[in-house]
Amino acid sequence: MQTLTVELGERSYPILIGSGLARSPEVLARHVPHRDVLLVTNTVVAPLYADALEQALLGGARSADGADGAGSTGGAGSAGGDGRGPMARRVVRVVLPDGEQYKTLATAQRVFDALIANRYGRDALVLALGGGVVGDLAGFVAACYQRGIDFVQMPTTLMAHVDSAVGGKTAVNHPGGKNLIGAFHQPRAVIADIELLRTLPDRELSAGLAEVIKYGLIRDAAFFSWIEQHMDALLVREPTALAHAIGRSCEIKAAIVGRDERESGERALLNLGHTFGHAIESATGYVGWLHGEAVAVGLLIAADLARRLGRVDVALVERLRTLLARARLPVQAPPIGAARALEYMQIDKKVQSRRVRLVLPAGLGDATVCADYPDAVLADTLAAWFGAVPGSTAPSARTAS
């Protein structure tokens, strides 16, 4: 097991990376010592992992004392915690529908309802078992319930392992844009169990690789080369390759978050490709495109814009395109039209003083925030990728599913 630390003073927390962590009563007793646990997961993940996790949380023992919330399961049992001996633990489960389109205030309301129906207090903990949608939404609820209770991230997708579970950004979407309603709320711990990735669909694995590639692109040319050399191993989920990709990605993210938790500067670099990607996701209604797929195309658009601005050469763009394609990620944008793409970019959170600030590559392993690009170059880039008018480019093979 590898342990990294996100250094945030009194809010510092560990990222545990290893196999079998989610079924270890010892790991859970140490990092989830709370008596009242709300397990938030979704309809895909619950049948795979929720029972085993609940058993581990309850230390193997169960009693007949079930929880009293509607639509929840639970029980009291004993788990050793911090040497305080057996403790009565209550685990209530909330199972959400699967998909980015459910990352809404209305779904969050359901989680609030479960906390309140079960009389959970400020000393309760929210345990997010799932991908980015579950983690972002459960984290937002934990941030707001009684003005903030503890939560732990247990990611089940590569995307969540390397990105969304780390760093304390929580949010839900609004029809007008992604992640527009949210909070900064750091977890108590991130428990990244690589075993949970065994059942991940190939397409989701690829989506996570988009973020892994992003870390190499913004900060670490050697890591980028390592990804190129190990792409085949990553695609067959070779455990040591996965562990290294996750560990190095988390190291880079943790270091940046530790220096700039609230994104007043450097943290913005982590958004490379995301402003374009969010426009794709918003324009397609959060269905059809996975976040990582949209980010993959966004990375390419950012690299192409950087090339047009003379910041990088065409070889970097092609090297990136090749690597994304090898990761089985889309390399073409949907034909939503440049005007609509710009519209969605303008409501994205990176806007300041009504001007879109873009993160752009400045070379392999280097990126900067840029707001002084000529509008015409951005317009040309958007037209080339999204079409001058909606529907005017060849449709991507991945725009709908």
Added chain:
Amino acid sequence: MQTLTVELGERSYPILIGSGLARSPEVLARHVPHRDVLLVTNTVVAPLYADALEQALLGGARSADGADGAGSTGGAGSAGGDGRGPMARRVVRVVLPDGEQYKTLATAQRVFDALIANRYGRDALVLALGGGVVGDLAGFVAACYQRGIDFVQMPTTLMAHVDSAVGGKTAVNHPGGKNLIGAFHQPRAVIADIELLRTLPDRELSAGLAEVIKYGLIRDAAFFSWIEQHMDALLVREPTALAHAIGRSCEIKAAIVGRDERESGERALLNLGHTFGHAIESATGYVGWLHGEAVAVGLLIAADLARRLGRVDVALVERLRTLLARARLPVQAPPIGAARALEYMQIDKKVQSRRVRLVLPAGLGDATVCADYPDAVLADTLAAWFGAVPGSTAPSARTAS
């Protein structure tokens, strides 16, 4: 004008107390230097003050360039700001229905919608013009919109002047309990314009006095005596008396918040009377009882429980009852039944490890958090105030209106 400071390091902010602040372009240009302002108010306050405030925000000039959001009014004009010369300012107004029953996630959604419809970015500001409901809800939206944007409190009730506008607690209610969904988010400034209290209904003035009396009770016996001596002047809104009551209340609150922003200790004392009061508000569906009225009865119940525990003598209870009655506040609880009252108290945020922690007086100007009271004494107290079974006490004259 009196200026106090809430000392919170880089998040420190001023409380300005004076007359005419809300119509002063200079005060507004200094404390609301933002180009994009969302003015959140309600149907009662808007006709009284919103037009003048908007004029002052726009520096007196208006153009024909209105805002584009549904249900909003606005315009661009020029206002001097920080010596940067005239600036184009956009003010969009959101008018909410009046009343605690509208302090919900659904109403918050309307404010989010307005921010997004108008393409407001991270550099926008939310200006809350209203009482506690408007301030709490608008502050919560500011806390969550794009994970936190600036906001300024401009309270229009005495309750908001002395309590809810200061300290950064923001929230909405849930049918299961009050303020259960919220965030700590400090304002940039509190602009407490005493002129705005001229139109306050008498009943609302009294409600605010409940919190003023609370400050004396928990922290300052001399201030409690001053309130006794100046109650008549306060009831006729004598400006210097009001200014002193507001100033001293804010001083006490600001000092406590500065030492314990997140209520890990001392700040809990500010909740004296509130756990009982929240039970009254929840049981009556947030209608019929003003928050301050419920707090007034809550203060008396807390004092009575403290007397039963031998913490204070009966003279203190009677002195408090007399002062509350002189402030035209209720001194009897509604007959909701002890069991129901306890049920609502248990979902209140002050619960830890399933035990209700209560703030109780320990003498005039002194209070402490208490969790080791005998359950039977609490039960007797609740039965005496709320009735052993619902409806079993004489109904209070103020339970419905």
